[in-house]
Amino acid sequence: AQSVTQLDSQVPVFEEAPVELRCNYSSSVSVYLFWYVQYPNQGLQLLLKYLSGSTLVKGINGFEAEFNKSQTSFHLRKPSVHISDTAEYFCAVSGGSYIPTFGRGTSLIVHP
Amino acid sequence: EAGVTQSPTHLIKPRGQQATLRCSPISGHTSVYWYQQALGLGLQFLLWYDEGEERNRGNFPPRFSGRQFPNYSSELNVNALELEDSALYLCASSPRGQNGYTFGSGTRLTVV
Numbered sequence: 001a002q003s004v005t006q007l008d009s010q011v012p013v014f015e016e017a018p019v020e021l022r023c024n025y026s027s028s029v030s031v032y033l034f035w036y037v038q039y040p041n042q043g044l045q046l047l048l049k050y051l052s053g054s055t056l057v058k059g060i061n062g063f064e065a066e067f068n069k070s071q072t073s074f075h076l077r078k079p080s081v082h083i084s085d086t087a088e089y090f091c092a093v094s095g096g097s098y099i100p101t102f103g104r105g106t107s108l109i110v111h112p
Numbered sequence: 113e114a115g116v117t118q119s120p121t122h123l124i125k126p127r128g129q130q131a132t133l134r135c136s137p138i139s140g141h142t143s144v145y146w147y148q149q150a151l152g153l154g155l156q157f158l159l160w161y162d163e164g165e166e167r168n169r170g171n172f173p174p175r176f177s178g179r180q181f182p183n184y185s186s187e188l189n190v191n192a193l194e195l196e197d198s199a200l201y202l203c204a205s206s207p208r209g210q211n212g213y214t215f216g217s218g219t220r221l222t223v224v
Contacts, residue, residue, distance in 0.1 A: 043116075099145065099157055100213060104152075
């Protein structure tokens with residue numbers, strides 16, 4: 001079985017500040033990890049993914065995430081956010097079944 | 113390259129009736145996944161189709177069903193609609209056996 005916990009339901013930040021969205025997972029097998037972004041009234045867009053190799057993964061729009069196996073975490077970071085980053089962010093994990101399990105989402109709210 | 117397309121964009125149905133949602137995957141993708149995104153509940157896995165077969169289903173009642181056609185497009189049928197079925201239904205596709213999911217923009221189903 002696999003599960004994902006996104007520790008914060010909402011993260012408010014000011015524009016140009018750094019941000020970290022937290023994600024912890026559990027799985028009995030080797031994992032693949034993903035972060036998706038969902039803008040209002042749209043589907044999900046892949047930000048980045050970890051399949052293997054380097055534990056620091058860089059994605060689109062200046063986001064990056066670090067896979068930490070010992071802490072079973074895959075936190076998403078951005079050094080300086082923009083108003084346009086306001087959206088819902090989902091962490092997901094998949095193992096051998098290829099079916100991803102999603103967290104409940106974190107709403108990032110960027111204030112001017 | 114065309115992305116994952118879903119139709120209709122919006123659907124309003126009376127309680128007790130049936131709804132049919134459609135999904136066309138990216139060309140070359142054989143796997144189609146359906147998710148329900150209800151308010152406050154995150155993404156819940158519904159069904160996985162690959163090569164025309166149902167490979168797995170989530171914890172939903174049998175009135176949620178679907179199929180995959182020879183061209184890999186898919187239908188999701190929801191029978192005996194209930195008010196709590198109101199949600200955004202998302203379709204994703206991937207190549208068989210690969211961990212890379214591309215989502216469509218979803219169908220917003222409203223049961224009245």
